[in-house]
Structure formats: structure tokens, C-alpha cells
Amino acid sequence: MSAHTILPPGNSGTLLRLPSLKAFLFSRSLAALASQMMAVAVGWQIYALTHSIRALGFVGLAQFAPMLFLVFIAGHFADRHDRRKIVMVCQALECTALVIVALGSAEGWIRPWMLYALVAIFGALRTFEMPCQQTFVAAIAPPALLPRATALSSSLFTAASVIGPSLGGVLYGLGPTACYAICAVSFGLACAGTVTMKLSWPTRVRNPVSLASVFGGVTYLRRRPDTLGAISLDLFAVLLGGATAMLPVYANDILRTGPLGLGLLRAAPAIGALLTSTAVARWPLRGRCGPLMFLSVAIFGVATIVFGLSTTVWISVLALMVLGAADVISVMVRGALVQLGTPDEMRGRVSAVNTLFIGSSNQLGELESGLLGSAIGPEAAVVIGGIGTILVAGIWVRLFPGLWRLDRLEDIEAH
Known part of the structure; x- marks a missing residue:
């Protein structure tokens, strides 16, 4: 499930007087827009080249495999090194990779393996970029403005998730070269935005590297069953119910x-998410948050x-909008x-574990859907996945009763 949050009431004018925040919002929004456009182009081009449902599933596997091997290293890296430089390097390399694929599409030598x-x-x-980006707002905005800054960032991300897929479809109609080239330019501009950011970090104590420190996020989550239950619920629900590969x-x-x-x-799930975010901004969740989740x-699952x-x-389209709204x-x-219940010195590593769970659900969900769809047909695969999601929700109520009893989000405290 993609990350969407709500924009609380208040004037964002004060926030936009922070130059580094504007640079961050510019960079993150352009990168999100380009990622969405690229996903449309890759999915359509893979299917056009192979006409294979299984090949679509392997797209998710190709994206997930590096994450599986690197995620714990990335989280530890984010807690020990300059996070801004990490993001700059990642965005520059993303731009370069898209330039190569655009040239390959133009010259006609692109192949599925590429x-x-x-x-x-x-x-x-x-895998390296996301845990770093998730910490930027706290290093830019003063504490009093942090909730609104975080919500503004997430709202712009949601808007990019709405616009990006539709724009990607339009651009792909002009040819894959045009779509990939514009994605490359977007990542280049995002990198330029990251370069201009000025971040303020608290002094970090660099303990010796050890297996215990690298896997500290896992150890921490084992002591927080409610948090573990929430992110594992997302993992298994979307792993079974994800229909995006189809x-x-x-x-x-x-x-x-x-x-x-x-x-x-x-774009439909993001549209549903944006509408629901607006509604929740007007009528916030006051209690019974566990049962609502x-x-x-x-x-x-029903929408799937x-x-x-x-x-x-x-x-x-309507079903996908409801799916995004529930998300x-x-x-x-x-x-x-994850954010309110995690101390600052652990956020990089816990965010990395969260990234792994999100990636597992989305990318492995695509693989599962692709392989099952090639065996029994796309319609049956999607329906069975939706039924599995409903069953997982019921099982998790029994496994994590504390999560079911969760009332107000404001009462969550870091331990």
C-alpha cells in the first residue's frame, strides 16, 4: 500500500517560506511523478514485448530482490551517514539509467531483460533513498510546524500519484522514448532540488558496526507487537490482494x-486516497482506530x-478508487x-524495515499475481487474492488483540 497522509487545517504559507522545505517538496514530488510514469511505461512495454502475464509478475520480483538484500544495510547507512548526499547520488543514478533506456527504446535495441x-x-x-527521505522534514521544519509540513509533503506525493500514471499513459502514447526521457529529466531536476537543501541534524553517536546494530530495527519491532502487527498486516493483505501487476x-x-x-x-487508487484524505482532514479519526484499520x-479485499x-x-475504476480509499x-x-512510536535514533532502521514490508507487499504481490494469473487466468487470480486479504484481516484480529484495541492515534508514545 502506498503512503498517504492527510493535510490538517491551516495555512501553508508559513511553511513555504522555508527554502529547504520548498526544495524538498519540489524534489520529492518530481521523483514521485517520474516513478509513476516509469511504472506505466515499463508495464506496458514489457507486455508489448512478451505478451506474457508471467513476465509482468517478474517486474515485481526484479524490483524486490535488491531490496531484500540491501534494506538492513540501507537503514543502518541512513543512521550513520549524510542522508542528503545519499539521496543526491540515488537520484543522479536513476536519471542516468532512464537516459540509457530512452536511448535503447529510440534505437530499437531495448529488450525485456534491460x-x-x-x-x-x-x-x-x-532502498537507500526512501529511509533517508522519510527523515528530511524533521530536519527542516521546526517542531511546531512539523505535523503540517509532513502532511503537506504527503499530500503532494498523493497528487503526484494521481497525475503520474495518467500522464505516463499519455506520454507512452507518443512512444516509450518520450516517456522515459521526460522521466529522466524529472529525476535530474529532483536531484538539483536535493542539492539546494540545507538540513539540520542532531549529533549522532556512531556506534561500532555490528549485526545487532544493523538489525536493530527488527529487534525493536519484536518488542512492539502493535507496530509489527500493523506493518505485517499490510504485507500479507497486499501480497495476496495486489492487482497492480494485472x-x-x-x-x-x-x-x-x-x-x-x-x-x-x-491513477484510480490515488484518486480514492486523495478524496478520503480530504474527508478525514475535515472529520479526523477520533477513536477506535484499530477496528477501523x-x-x-x-x-x-472486497474492492479487489x-x-x-x-x-x-x-x-x-470505481473499485480501484474504493481500494485506494480503504488504503x-x-x-x-x-x-x-511507526513514526510516533519510534525514538529518533531508531527511525532510519525501523523505516528501512517498514520499507521492506511495503516492498514485499507491492513487488512480491505483483509476482504472486503474475504467476497465479498465468496459471489460472488474471480474473481468478485477482478474485482469489481479494478473498485472501479478507481472511488475513480476520486472522490478524486474533493474533494481535492489542492492535484491535488501539483507540486514539494521539496516545501513541515512543518507547
Whole structure:
């Protein structure tokens, strides 16, 4: 599930007087926009080259495999080194990789293995980039403005998630070269924005590197069953219920909408998330947050089933919007448990573990959907995944009763 939060009431004018915050928002939004456009282009081009549902599933595996091997190193790295420089290097390399793929598409020598290499490179780079980026707002905004700054950043990320897939579909209609080239330019500009940022970090004590310190995030989560339950619920729910790997198949073979329709399908969950974020900003969650999270996961599963059975574009888009709307509630609770319940010196490593769980659910979910879809058909695979998500929600209520009893997010404290 993608990360969406809400924008609380208040004027953002004061926030935008912070030059480094503006640079961060510019950089993160452009990078998110480019990532969404690239996902549409890669999915459509892989399917156009192979006409294989299984090949779409391998896209998720290619992106997840580097994350699996690097995530704990990345979290430890983020807690010990200059996070801004790490992000700069990652964005520069992302830009370079997209330039090469754009040239390959223009010259006609692009092959499926090259696209798998592209997403593997992005998987590795994002593993280092994401834990660092998640800490930037706290290093820029003063404590009194931190909640609004975080919400503004996440709202812009959500907007990029809405615009990016549709824009990617339009650009791919002009050809993959144009889409990849614009993605490369976007990452280049994002890197330039990161260069201009000035961050203020507390003095960090660099303890000797050891297995205990590298895997400190895992050890910490074992002592916090509610947090572990929230992120593992997301892992298994989306692992089973993720239908994104099937979107090129639905757009091309079932709904017959073309690349523009694929962009619309990819944007639909973010549209639902944005609408729900707006509603929750007006009517905040006051209590019973644990039961609401489990309910939202069950609704996620039901929406997945409806999408899997649909052969009508507007029903499919509506189902994906409901899926994205349900995602917001789950992500809000999980995000509060991870951020509010984690001490600052552990946030890089805990964020890395959270990144691994998110990546596992999204990328391995695509692999699971691709392999199952090639065996029993895309519709049956998506429906079975939705049923599995509902079952997981029920099982997790029994396994993590403390998470079910969670009331107000404001009461979460770091330990």
C-alpha cells in the first residue's frame, strides 16, 4: 500500500517560506511523478514485448530482490551517514539509467531483460533513498510546524500519484522514448532540488558496526507487537490482494482501453486516497482506530474482488478508487505507529524495515499475481487474492488483540 497522509487545517504559507522545505517538496514530488510514469511505461512495454502475464509478475520480483538484500544495510547507512548526499547520488543514478533506456527504446535495441535491469536498479536505489527521505522534514521544519509540513509533503506525493500514471499513459502514447526521457529529466531536476537543501541534524553517536546494530530495527519491532502487527498486516493483505501487476492485462485484453486507460487504472487508487484524505482532514479519526484499520483492510479485499470480476471500465475504476480509499485508513494507523512510536535514533532502521514490508507487499504481490494469473487466468487470480486479504484481516484480529484495541492515534508514545 502506498503512503498517504492527510493535510490538517491551516495555512501553508508559513511553511513555504522555508527554502529547504520548498526544495524538498519540489524534489520529492518530481521523483514521485517520474516513478509513476516509469511504472506505466515499463508495464506496458514489457507486455508489448512478451505478451506474457508471467513476465509482468517478474517486474515485481526484479524490483524486490535488491531490496531484500540491501534494506538492513540501507537503514543502518541512513543512521550513520549524510542522508542528503545519499539521496543526491540515488537520484543522479536513476536519471542516468532512464537516459540509457530512452536511448535503447529510440534505437530499437531495448529488450525485456534491460527493463528488468532498470527496475532492479531502481529497487536498489530506492532502498537507500526512501529511509533517508522519510527523515528530511524533521530536519527542516521546526517542531511546531512539523505535523503540517509532513502532511503537506504527503499530500503532494498523493497528487503526484494521481497525475503520474495518467500522464505516463499519455506520454507512452507518443512512444516509450518520450516517456522515459521526460522521466529522466524529472529525476535530474529532483536531484538539483536535493542539492539546494540545507538540513539540520542532531549529533549522532556512531556506534561500532555490528549485526545487532544493523538489525536493530527488527529487534525493536519484536518488542512492539502493535507496530509489527500493523506493518505485517499490510504485507500479507497486499501480497495476496495486489492487482497492480494485472493492470496492463486488464487495460489491453479485458477492458481494451490502451495505454491511456492503463494510466487511468493506475491513477484510480490515488484518486480514492486523495478524496478520503480530504474527508478525514475535515472529520479526523477520533477513536477506535484499530477496528477501523481492520475494516479498511477488509474493504480493500472486497474492492479487489469487484475489480477482478469487472469487465466495465467505470466499475473497474470505481473499485480501484474504493481500494485506494480503504488504503488511506490502514496506512494512517501504520504510519502513526511507526513514526510516533519510534525514538529518533531508531527511525532510519525501523523505516528501512517498514520499507521492506511495503516492498514485499507491492513487488512480491505483483509476482504472486503474475504467476497465479498465468496459471489460472488474471480474473481468478485477482478474485482469489481479494478473498485472501479478507481472511488475513480476520486472522490478524486474533493474533494481535492489542492492535484491535488501539483507540486514539494521539496516545501513541515512543518507547
